[in-house]
Amino acid sequence: MQEYFVDEPLEPGQIIELPKEKAFHAFRVLKLNHETVRLVSHNTGYFAEVYTEQGKGLARILSVDDAVNELPVPFTLCMALIRREKFELVLQKATELGVSRIVPFVSSRCVVKAKDEKKDRQKERWNAIVTEASEQCKRNCIPEVLHPLAFHELAGFHEEVSLAAYEGVRLSAASVSRSMKRAPVCGVIGPEGGFSEEEVSYLEAHGFTPVSLGNRILRAETAAIYLCAAVGEAFL
Numbered sequence: 515m516q517e518y519f520v521d522e523p524l525e526p527g528q529i530i531e532l533p534k535e536k537a538f539h540a541f542r543v544l545k546l547n548h549e550t551v552r553l554v555s556h557n558t559g560y561f562a563e564v565y566t567e568q569g570k571g572l573a574r575i576l577s578v579d580d581a582v583n584e585l586p587v588p589f590t591l592c593m594a595l596i597r598r599e600k601f602e603l604v605l606q607k608a609t610e611l612g613v614s615r616i617v618p619f620v621s622s623r624c625v626v627k628a629k630d631e632k633k634d635r636q637k638e639r640w641n642a643i644v645t646e647a648s649e650q651c652k653r654n655c656i657p658e659v660l661h662p663l664a665f666h667e668l669a670g671f672h673e674e675v676s677l678a679a680y681e682g683v684r685l686s687a688a689s690v691s692r693s694m695k696r697a698p699v700c701g702v703i704g705p706e707g708g709f710s711e712e713e714v715s716y717l718e719a720h721g722f723t724p725v726s727l728g729n730r731i732l733r734a735e736t737a738a739i740y741l742c743a744a745v746g747e748a749f750l
């Protein structure tokens with residue numbers, strides 16, 4: 515069943531006009547007509563029948579969908595800026611795995627630098643990726659993606675469970691699963707070049723627990739996906 519996020523508040527019995535780009539996708543791309551879709555508005559899902567009338571793309575709200583496809587706690591992923599296609603893969607997979615906020619950052623060993631002049635267009639693309647991924651996996655909300663921050667600003671995202679993935683940690687010392695509990699989570703993943711010792715110490719000094727993701731060195735994008743899956747696993 516196709517899902518679309520819409521801004522306007524919904525209630526059963528109401529008939530709304532779908533936003534142009536959603537109507538185009540529903541009727542031109544998917545050729546839906548008098549089919550049921552899931553519309554999400556203000557974090558609530560609704561079943562709706564979509565149809566066209568006098569050239570307009572309409573949806574009749576049928577009922578509330580009680581399914582809430584979200585983690586029970588807020589989960590922030592702080593992700594180092596890595597090569598574009600790999601960073602966009604992380605946006606998509608982290609969304610499917612339930613993150614509520616993604617904080618891109620630049621650290622000393624990032625090979626990719628944040629480009630100020632590109633940031634608005636880049637943010638627009640990032641939002642489109644997480645929106646499409648949220649619709650595909652039937653979420654009730656779309657993760658927030660911030661503009662890239664400087665490394666030291668990560669301290670401001672500390673949560674009750676704050677984990678910094680670091681390959682210098684022995685698995686026996688600290689792992690995601692052993693660090694998890696039912697509380698807001700923040701996870702940090704470094705760039706292709708990893709974290710410097712000073713960066714690991716800085717994160718530790720600001721309440722982040724360095725954790726191992728296993729004895730193999732994972733690519734940054736693999737590490738991010740692994741971390742998100744391990745956090746989600748704790749709530750299944």
Ligand code: SAH
Pocket residue numbers: 678679680681682702703704705706707708709725726727728729730731732733734737738
């Ligand atoms: N420094 C690594 C490359 C960094 S991997 C090397 O020696 O080649 C990119 C990021 O993924 C790291 O900064 C870390 O956050 C995470 N990561 C990769 N493998 C990991 C592991 N086994 N345990 C914990 N974190 C890992």
